[in-house]
Amino acid sequence: MIDNARIVKVSLKNTAEGLALFGPQDKFLHLIEEQTSAKIRSREEEIVIQGEPGELDSLQQLFEVLLELVRNNYILNERDIHYAIELAKQMKADQLLDLFRGDIATTHKGKPIRVKTIGQKQYVSTIKQKDIVFGIGPAGTGKTYIAVVLAVSALKEGKVKRIVLTRPAVEAGESLGFLPGDLQEKVDPYLRPLYDALNDVLGPEQVVKSLERGLIEIAPLAYMRGRTLDDSFIILDEAQNTTPEQMKMFLTRLGFGSKMVITGDVTQIDLPRGKSSGLVEAQRILKNVEEIGMIEFAEADVVRHSLVQKIIVAYNEDKEKQLDR
Secondary structure, eight states: OEETTTEEEEEOSSHHHHHHHHOGGGHHHHHHHHTOSSEEEEETTEEEEESOHHHHHHHHHHHHHHHHHHHTTOOOOHHHHHHHHHHHHTTOTTHHHHHTTOOSEEOTTSOEEOOOSHHHHHHHHHHHHOSEEEEEOOTTSOHHHHHHHHHHHHHHTTSOSEEEEEEOOOOSSSOGGGSOSSHHHHHHHHHHHHHHHHHHHHOHHHHHHHHHTTSEEEEEGGGGTTOOBOSEEEEEOSGGGSOHHHHHHHHTTBOTTOEEEEEEOTTOOOSOTTOOOHHHHHHHHHTTOTTEEEEEOOGGGOOSOHHHHHHHHHHHHHHHHHHHO
């Protein structure tokens, strides 16, 4: 309720709601205060906000949405607060409520897995609707993790008969030849993020059993040549490091009853100088094919530590300055 267009009051049911809303040592409240010139204070069982009318509207929406999440037993974290503040500036904070309503899966420990950004929600719905989907964007946006979660769900529901996970074994400044062991042991470090996501969703024991039974296959991209993959959920990770020929080869492996998700970050290409990225080329060539989904994540979709988002923004700003010179 707006009083004299300068004060807004948001009611709390009890002091516990205020504690959950403001965070440990009022950390969340301080994050919000840093982003506004309005005065925010809590008085008994209400939050009183004083400031300019435009700011009041977005802050009222922000607190009401965060309060709704708290009342639905969602435990807020620092990243949620940052994201909610950015959405509230555009009067879009209410979209957060949709994100936290549905779980897309649970971890092997029973913890719910939810989408955390609007970009992730769009990604999930596109993967469910289309047979080939590209997830392109910076590190920490959950591109690979969500794809693995959806692949495991599809396998459990009997929608596919197996999961195939692959990455190009391109050396990011390190040499494969100097790693100890046979080819499998040399390639495994490149596939570690895929194992990590699988272990989180299925649990390490179940992953080992699924690999032994052939329900899950993890292999370098070169192993895909000459195969047609039916009834499979296929994920190509780190796709920015494919050559155009490799990308075309991979995409044409699609068989009946299969889904493909291609993930990558075009700002982190490790290919030798002069070699073009298959992901960049595929984006250009396939952008008008309606049956293919193209989801581009932004810095706002980063769900790791808030510093990761700031690092990505700083690097992007520096890159733009270099291009302007």
